[in-house]
Amino acid sequence: MKYDSQYYILRENHESGAYMLDMAEDSDEGLDHLMSLWSLKNHVLGPGVVEITEGNHAKFQPCDYHETAEQLVSEKFRQVLAPFNLPGVDFYQTNIVNGDKIWSEHYYMHIWNHHKAIHHGRSKIDGTYVDDDFTLEVLSLDENVLDKIPLEKRLVFTLEEKPKFLFHETVVQALREVNLTGLSFQRVDEWSIGSAFE
Known part of the structure; x- marks a missing residue:
C-alpha cells in the first residue's frame, strides 16, 4: 500500500x-x-x-x-x-x-513505459485477471513489483493490465507549480471507478 x-x-x-x-x-x-x-x-x-x-x-x-x-x-x-x-x-x-x-x-x-503493477489482493475488479478481462473498480499498487524498479524508471508509467496513466508525486508537484489548465490529479488511494463522475 x-x-x-x-x-x-x-x-x-x-x-x-x-x-x-x-x-x-x-x-x-x-x-x-x-x-x-x-x-x-x-x-x-x-x-x-x-x-x-x-x-x-x-x-x-x-x-x-x-x-x-x-x-x-x-x-x-x-x-x-x-x-x-x-x-x-x-x-x-x-x-x-x-x-x-x-x-x-x-x-x-x-x-509506453508500462508495469504489471496492480495488487490483486487489494484492488477490486469486475471480471477476471485472466487475459486482463476486467473493469478496474478500486486500485492498489503492488509494492513487490514497484520496489524492484528504480524510481527514475517509474516516475510516469501506464498499467500494463489497464490503460491508467500514473504519475509519481514529484512529477505531479512540478506540473502543479506551473498552473496548467484542463487537468486534475487523483491520488491512487482516493480513486475508484465512481470518482470519475465526482
Whole structure:
C-alpha cells in the first residue's frame, strides 16, 4: 500500500471536459497506435491533427491537457516533463484545428513505459485477471513489483493490465507549480471507478 499515496492518476477537469476532441482523418496514421506498449518513433512521420467534435466551437481555447482517446498536452506541459528524462514517454507534435484556427504547440503524449503493477489482493475488479478481462473498480499498487524498479524508471508509467496513466508525486508537484489548465490529479488511494463522475 505504500505506493498508493505516492502515485496519481491524470484526469481532465471541467475546462477541458467541456469539449470532445478527436483525431482527424488527415492525422498521421502512425498515431492510430497510441495505446501500444512500444515506441512509435519509426511509425509516425508527420503531425497529428485533432478537431473538436463536441462543445461550443466559438468559445474554444485549448487547455494544457485534453483527454481524447489518448493524452493531448501543451508545449508548457511537455517542458515540465522534459527535465525528468522519462523513459518510455514520447511526444508527437499535433495541431488542434477549429475552423480556420490552428494551434500547433500541442503534442500527443505516448506513454509506453508500462508495469504489471496492480495488487490483486487489494484492488477490486469486475471480471477476471485472466487475459486482463476486467473493469478496474478500486486500485492498489503492488509494492513487490514497484520496489524492484528504480524510481527514475517509474516516475510516469501506464498499467500494463489497464490503460491508467500514473504519475509519481514529484512529477505531479512540478506540473502543479506551473498552473496548467484542463487537468486534475487523483491520488491512487482516493480513486475508484465512481470518482470519475465526482
